[in-house]
Amino acid sequence: MSDWERKVYEYSLRSGGIVTVFIGTHPFYFLSDPNDSLQVANTCLSKPYVYNFAKELYNNGLNTAEESTWKRHRKLLNPAFNIQILNSLLDVFNDQAQRLVAQLATETGKNDIDLETHLSNHFIKTTCHTTLGLSPDDGAIIKDYASATQELYSIYLQRAIKFWLHLQCIFNRCSLKKKHDVLVRTLKDISDEVIYKRKLQIKQDNKKLPKSCDQNSDKFRPLLDRMLDFTGTEDEFADDDIRDHVNTMVGAAYSTSAKSILFTLILVGCHDDVQSKLFKELYEVLGDEGRNLNKFDLQKLVYLEAVIKESLRLYPPVPRVARLNQSEVKLKNFTLRAGSTSVISLHAINRHPMWGADADLFRPERWLDPASLPDNPNAFASFSLGKRNCIGKIQAMMMMKISLAHILLKYSITSTSAELKTQYDLLQSPAMGYKINIQLRR
Secondary structure, rough: OOOOHHHHOOOOOOOOOEEEEEHHHHEEEEOHHHHHHHHHHHHHHOHHHHHHHHHHHHOOOOOOHHHHHHHHHHHHHHHHHHHHHHHOHHHHHHHHHHHHHHHHHHHHOOOOHHHHHHHHHHHHHHHHHHHHOOOOHHHHHHHHHHHHHHHHHHHHHHHHHHHOHHHHHHHOOOOOHHHHHHHHHHHHHHHHHHEEEHHHHHHHHEEEHOOOOOOOOOOOOOHHHHEEEEEEEEOOOOHHHHHHHHHHHHHHHHHHHHHHHHHHHHHHHHOHHHHHHHHHHHHHOOOOOOOOOOOHHHHHHHHHHHHHHHHHHEEEEEOOEEEOOOOOEOOOEEEEEEOOOEEEEEHHHOOOHHHHOOOOOHHHHHHHHHHHOOOOOHHHHOOOOOOOOOOOHHHHHHHHHHHHHHHHHEEEEEEEEOOOOEEEEOOOEEEEOOEEEEEEEE
């Protein structure tokens, strides 16, 4: 968190959970109270103009869609994230995690490794497989996709922090716009080609399948295929909408998951007691053969889940979300103006005083004792709040649990984080002040 933003939220905690900052004549309300934040998140479903910076690529994707479109599409997409369908992804998560573990063997014994690159590659491959149906054999396509996405996020960040670039007329005249357009075209071309090929493949497969075949069985099918199931119905997605959604899902899932796992491993690596408890739990549930995890294993890994949640609480990958207050919003102690912007700090909510005196400490055990958790369920906001929260939060937890289980069964982690500094822009990520290395357990 930047110093000025930290000071804003510290002041908001002393001022009833809200502070007003005027930029020009426009009021921005910075919120840190869980209940007020939930009310705004549920009442104000529209996003402010800065989200439009990503419209050319993501348009009707769930993060950037207009309210009316979001409501219809979210309702149609929700069934694709039910637990039966998510369980069909477990083999993919396990296979990709095993590949990651094998790749990390080259890093053992080194003093300081670039773990973030390995994790980013792992999660982009995994999400491209579960969303687009791309396999490891499509490595060149995935690499181009990841590179273009990262460069585009960099442009979004530059535009967000350079206020003069908020004006479209100025942005259109700068070199960033030309680069932006090339990257958007690259990503659209890749996803359009993938969608076209999947359509052909599905058409061929349907000719071979009996009419009674259940499209909603527990057999793995990528999200793209499930969206294409609506073809020919009144709920059919337009091709552009399909592209917007798969691009949104891949871009959001891989970047946030990679940063979340990196924070978790840094924290585990400098807490020997936590790592010992984790290994004991993993060994008791899985043994030492490194087998694939199933849905029953995931339910038994309660301490691993506690560790992940505690890491997400301290370092949510998305540190803030914003809402456009189209009408007046009455909170318990304040009224927000119509036409204003609310900035909800997920980071501040996760460290709210209701977490206790140790709110800033890494203590996974708090999640094992319901009595030690805040009474307010909205105090944990790492997957956002309200109706427009993260549609893939259960999938993300499953993917992270499986990845961490395979890593920690195979390797012991050592890290230092006394001087850990975080970069706090579009996403929160470790920036400097830490070292991490791995060793084979056997």
